[in-house]
Amino acid sequence: MLDFAEHPHRRYNILTGEWVLVSPHRAKRPWQGKIEVITLAKQASYDPNCYLCPGNTRAGGHQNPDYQHTFVFTNDFAALKPDGSSDLFENGLLKAQGERGICRVVCFSPDHSLTLPDMEIDAIEKVVDLWQQEYLTLGALDFINHVQIFENKGEMMGCSNPHPHGQIWAQTSIPQEVTRKSKRQLQYWQATNRSLLQDYLKQELNEAIRLICQNEHFVALVPFWAVWPYETMIIPKRHLQHIGQMKNIEKQAFAAILKDLTQRFDRVFDTSFPYSAGIHQSPTDGEAHPEWHLHMTFYPPLLRSATVKKFMVGYEMLADPQRDITPEMAAEKLRSLG
Ligand code: H2U
Numbered sequence: 001m002l003d004f005a006e007h008p009h010r011r012y013n014i015l016t017g018e019w020v021l022v023s024p025h026r027a028k029r030p031w032q033g034k035i036e037v038i039t040l041a042k043q044a045s046y047d048p049n050c051y052l053c054p055g056n057t058r059a060g061g062h063q064n065p066d067y068q069h070t071f072v073f074t075n076d077f078a079a080l081k082p083d084g085s086s087d088l089f090e091n092g093l094l095k096a097q098g099e100r101g102i103c104r105v106v107c108f109s110p111d112h113s114l115t116l117p118d119m120e121i122d123a124i125e126k127v128v129d130l131w132q133q134e135y136l137t138l139g140a141l142d143f144i145n146h147v148q149i150f151e152n153k154g155e156m157m158g159c160s161n162p163h164p165h166g167q168i169w170a171q172t173s174i175p176q177e178v179t180r181k182s183k184r185q186l187q188y189w190q191a192t193n194r195s196l197l198q199d200y201l202k203q204e205l206n207e208a209i210r211l212i213c214q215n216e217h218f219v220a221l222v223p224f225w226a227v228w229p230y231e232t233m234i235i236p237k238r239h240l241q242h243i244g245q246m247k248n249i250e251k252q253a254f255a256a257i258l259k260d261l262t263q264r265f266d267r268v269f270d271t272s273f274p275y276s277a278g279i280h281q282s283p284t285d286g287e288a289h290p291e292w293h294l295h296m297t298f299y300p301p302l303l304r305s306a307t308v309k310k311f312m313v314g315y316e317m318l319a320d321p322q323r324d325i326t327p328e329m330a331a332e333k334l335r336s337l338g
Helices: 024-028 121-139 176-192 196-207 248-268 327-336
Strands: 009-012 019-022 071-074 088-091 094-097 101-107 146-153 165-171 211-214 218-221 232-236 275-280 295-299
Touching (some): 101 121, 121 146, 121 165, 176 196, 176 275, 196 218, 211 248, 232 248, 248 295
Antiparallel strands (some): 071 101, 088 094, 146 165, 232 295, 275 295
């Protein structure tokens, strides 16, 4: 019989159709690498050299307003532009296509020293409000078929500035990860007339071994197929296709679980926990997408300490992702840090 805590095994991701190799016995091996303790210098609430602080001038020459809560602007170095060609290029075996889009930068707070877990729930709710508005406004544009809301947190994740902020990339084509998730949710919806994630959530709530925390409207859990050591998903209990459908009470609850989860992350290694996180939800291509069930995924790279991160190298670059500590162990740890 397969013992998840002992036997190497593969787990299937029901959303993407991909597999992850789990090697639980390896979590017991001795660690002889370095474990550094890092003490973080407390940031000032205002940094005159920060391009995101209120009133400061950005690298592109624009001046930020004296904002009190959140602030959103079009990225001065945007990866996608609204004008330009959408033309298809095909030449023998070579294929390319022009891509149009809009990139936005979202400042979560005027206070340079904060991160999401430090912010009051009311202040996080204003971030959720802004995400909702941006999804609806950008998604309504006829050349925008997908809106990706995300945050890169921490230098380790390539974040360019400690000021609390995230990004939004909205574009014409639907990204590949979202297409993979659309496909499997649609197959399930067509076969059962139910949301794949709603049924998954029901099973996780029953088993209760990968749950981290929950409130009236949301659950945070380590998915069965998690790749990153402390990978986590926040799933709404109601079948929401996108953030535009969130009611005020749900936005409050979303803000509350965001705070709860990210505070737990910070306690794992007593550090400001780096991650890439983002919301996956229905594309804005004009289709109904009843199959889609919104979720927010966190991919934190830390493995053993505030400085030892997991690298996706070797076998993982060439074959399949692999993990040592099981999702159940990670969930137990995060549960205990409430
Ligand atoms: P990251 O920290 O995740 O890199 O996001 C910050 C974004 O802010 C980055 O995409 C933009 C960068 O292009 N930016 C501006 O739009 N204006 C500036 O003055 C500096 C940075």
